[in-house]
Structures are given as structure tokens and as C-alpha cells.
Amino acid sequence: MTSDALRATDVRKIYQTRRFAGWRRATARSGRAPDDGAVEALSGVSMTVRPGERVGLLGRNGAGKTTFLKIASTLLTPTSGEVLVFGQDVDREADQVRALIAVVPQEGKPFFHLTPREQVYTYLRARGLSRETALSRTAESLAQMGIEDVADRLSVTLSGGQRQRTMVATVIATEAPLLFLDEPTIGMDPFARRAVWECLRRLTRKGSTILLTTHYLDEAEALAERLYIIDRGTVLVEGTSDALKHRVGGTLRVSVKGGKEVEALFASFGHCVGDGEAVHVITEPPRLGEIMEVAVRHGLNATVGPVTLEEAFLRAVGRSIDDEAS
Ligand SMILES: Nc1ncnc2c1ncn2[C@@H]1O[C@H](COP(=O)(O)OP(=O)(O)OP(=O)(O)O)[C@@H](O)[C@H]1O
Ligand SMILES: [Mg+2]
Numbered sequence: 001m002t003s004d005a006l007r008a009t010d011v012r013k014i015y016q017t018r019r020f021a022g023w024r025r026a027t028a029r030s031g032r033a034p035d036d037g038a039v040e041a042l043s044g045v046s047m048t049v050r051p052g053e054r055v056g057l058l059g060r061n062g063a064g065k066t067t068f069l070k071i072a073s074t075l076l077t078p079t080s081g082e083v084l085v086f087g088q089d090v091d092r093e094a095d096q097v098r099a100l101i102a103v104v105p106q107e108g109k110p111f112f113h114l115t116p117r118e119q120v121y122t123y124l125r126a127r128g129l130s131r132e133t134a135l136s137r138t139a140e141s142l143a144q145m146g147i148e149d150v151a152d153r154l155s156v157t158l159s160g161g162q163r164q165r166t167m168v169a170t171v172i173a174t175e176a177p178l179l180f181l182d183e184p185t186i187g188m189d190p191f192a193r194r195a196v197w198e199c200l201r202r203l204t205r206k207g208s209t210i211l212l213t214t215h216y217l218d219e220a221e222a223l224a225e226r227l228y229i230i231d232r233g234t235v236l237v238e239g240t241s242d243a244l245k246h247r248v249g250g251t252l253r254v255s256v257k258g259g260k261e262v263e264a265l266f267a268s269f270g271h272c273v274g275d276g277e278a279v280h281v282i283t284e285p286p287r288l289g290e291i292m293e294v295a296v297r298h299g300l301n302a303t304v305g306p307v308t309l310e311e312a313f314l315r316a317v318g319r320s321i322d323d324e325a326s
Contacts, residue, residue, distance in 0.1 A: 004049065006211065007049075007084045008082070009082045010044045010080070011081035012078060012233075013040070013042040013071060014041070043234050045235055054209075055210065056213070059229060074098055077091055078091065099127075102174040106213075110158075110167060115155065116162075116165075117152055120169055123174070144195060147166060160187045164184075167184075172199050179203065179212075183214060184212060197219070197222055224241070252284065252285060253281070253311060254281045254302050257300065260274070262279045263279045266279060270282045273311065273315075282311065
């Protein structure tokens with residue numbers, strides 16, 4: 001048996017889609033190359049997750065994160081490649097794998113006609129847990145997710161964030177060896193998000209393994225011990241949050257209000273990123289004095305902060321977009 005909780009090797013997924021017939025006729029008449037309706041969502045993804053790790057999957061909309069999670073959690077068959085969960089093949093040994101995993105799907109909803117308490121309890125019983133364990137785990141996870149006060153109301157009456165908390169409560173209550181969470185904190189308030197982070201940390205301390213996706217990079221930084229950034233179906237980079245930030249080319253960010261003319265002033269001090277209203281110069285501490293001197297000389301306001309994971313992400317994915325364009 002392999003020592004990895006998850007090992008994916010060269011996973012590809014091509015979706016075959018139907019096209020709008022009118023569009024097909026129009027493109028045929030225009031002489032443009034026919035679109036065969038194939039979408040390559042994953043073009044050879046390999047990754048490993050060790051037992052007890054919390055790993056984050058980051059990427060733009062459409063990068064392939066959900067597709068990968070669906071394949072790894074036996075909901076979708078890969079076009080080629082292999083995913084092993086605790087040594088078992090997700091395609092050929094799907095039943096065995098399902099007993100080892102639990103999934104919070106993207107945009108999943110609790111059953112409208114069940115209460116959160118019924119939903120969590122029923123799910124645990126369906127997974128084969130005893131009545132006593134299911135009862136105590138249900139109470140515990142509802143409390144951890146802060147939804148005891150609405151636990152006996154039909155889910156249809158809950159707010160969006162309360163429904164999402166119910167979805168997470170259902171899955172954390174399983175304490176499954178491997179948890180897949182696709183944007184688990186979407187729509188949650190900052191308190192609820194922190195409650196999820198704490199629950200997931202506690203679960204990994206108890207031995208579970210976690211693979212999650214998120215667009216909140218503060219969440220990725222707070223929660224994930226290792227990150228994979230994927231873009232257009234391939235892994236761009238892998239590493240700790242600090243390692244990814246290191247690749248940006250500096251540890252400090254100096255922000256100066258202004259546009260292209262400001263960028264020209266600071267270009268020699270490090271990588272410059274414009275965001276419309278300001279220019280951010282990514283640099284190292286020894287250059288800070290000179291940068292501030294230039295700012296003062298030109299009467300510009302400059303603020304200094306640490307490089308964020310967001311900058312690392314924008315840089316890594318931005319390079320990939322540039323490569324695609326060239
Ligand atoms: N059932 C499907 N049929 C055809 N194409 C699909 C299907 N599901 C996803 N795709 C396409 O595959 C690509 C990857 O989609 P996926 O849902 O994996 O992205 P994602 O990284 O999860 O994005 P998001 O951050 O928006 O959730 C996209 O181009 C998407 O349009
Ligand atoms: Mg997705």
C-alpha cells in the first residue's frame with residue numbers, strides 16, 4: 001500500500017459537449033474551422049497529497065479544479081491517467097475509495113426538505129456509523145459550524161451561508177480519511193470561515209487529509225500547508241505559500257498611487273504591477289531606502305507591506321497567460 005493519501009499521475013479529461021445547432025450551421029457557412037465540441041479540462045495533472053496534509057488547489061475560473069476533484073472523488077472518469085486514493089484506483093476500485101472519502105461539492109445544497117440535524121445524521125447513518133456515534137458527531141459538527149440555533153428548521157428556510165455551513169458540517173462529521181472540499185467557505189461570513197478553518201485543522205490533527213479549492217487566497221494561506229496552482233488544465237507551480245511568494249522576486253511590496261508614468265520611475269527597482277489606480281513594486285528590503293527617496297523627490301505617497309499570496313498567484317498565472325498570448 002502506498003504511503004500517499006492521494007497520488008495523481010498525468011490525469012487528462014476531455015469533455016465532449018453538444019453545440020448549439022444554429023451556431024454550428026453559421027460557422028459551417030462562414031468557412032471557419034468546425035468546433036468539434038471537445039473541451040480539454042485537464043491536460044496531464046500530477047500531484048501527491050500525504051496523509052494528514054491540508055493541500056490547496058488554486059486557479060482561475062475554468063482552470064480545471066472541480067474537474068480534478070470530481071475525478072479524484074470517483075464522480076467522473078478521467079480520459080486517461082490514474083488517481084490512487086490510499087493506494088486504491090478511483091476508477092477501478094471506486095467502491096472502496098468512496099468509503100475513505102467525503103466531498104463538499106461546488107455549489108452543493110443540503111436537502112431542502114430535511115433539517116440540518118436530519119441531513120448530517122442521515123448521511124452518517126448511510127455511511128454505516130452507529131446510532132450513538134452518528135448522534136454525537138451530528139451534535140458536535142452542528143456546534144462547530146455554529147448552526148445549532150437553526151439545526152431543526154427545514155433547510156429551505158436557511159440563508160445561503162447557513163446552507164453552506166450545513167454542507168460543511170455534514171462532511172466534517174464523517175471524519176473520513178480524505179476530505180475533498182470545493183470552495184467550502186463560499187458565501188460564509190468571516191466568523192464562519194474561521195470556524196471551518198479550525199474544524200479542518202482539528203480534523204488533520206486527528207489524522208484526516210484535506211484537499212480543497214478556494215479563490216480566497218487569505219484562506220489558502222491560513223489553511224493549506226502546500227498549494228498547487230493550476231491553469232488551463234496543467235499544474236503551473238507547487239509549494240508552500242512562502243515558497244510561492246518567494247518566486248515573485250521579492251518579499252516587500254511598495255504601493256505608489258499613479259499610472260504608467262509612475263511605473264517608469266520605479267521599473268528598475270523590481271517587478272512592477274499596475275492595478276489601475278496604483279503601481280506595486282515588488283522588491284527586497286535593501287532597495288527600500290532608494291525607492292522611498294524617489295517617491296519623496298516626486299512628491300508621491302508610498303506605502304510598504306509584505307508580498308501577498310495574491311501577488312504570487314497573479315504573477316504565476318499572469319506569466320502563463322503571457323506565454324499563451326505569445
Ligand atoms: N460537464 C462539462 N462539459 C463540458 N465542459 C465542462 C464541463 N464541466 C466543466 N467543463 C469545462 O472544463 C473546464 C474546467 O472546468 P472546472 O469546473 O473544472 O473549472 P474550475 O477550475 O473548477 O473553475 P471555477 O473556479 O470557476 O469553479 C472549463 O473550461 C469548463 O467550462
Ligand atoms: Mg470549480
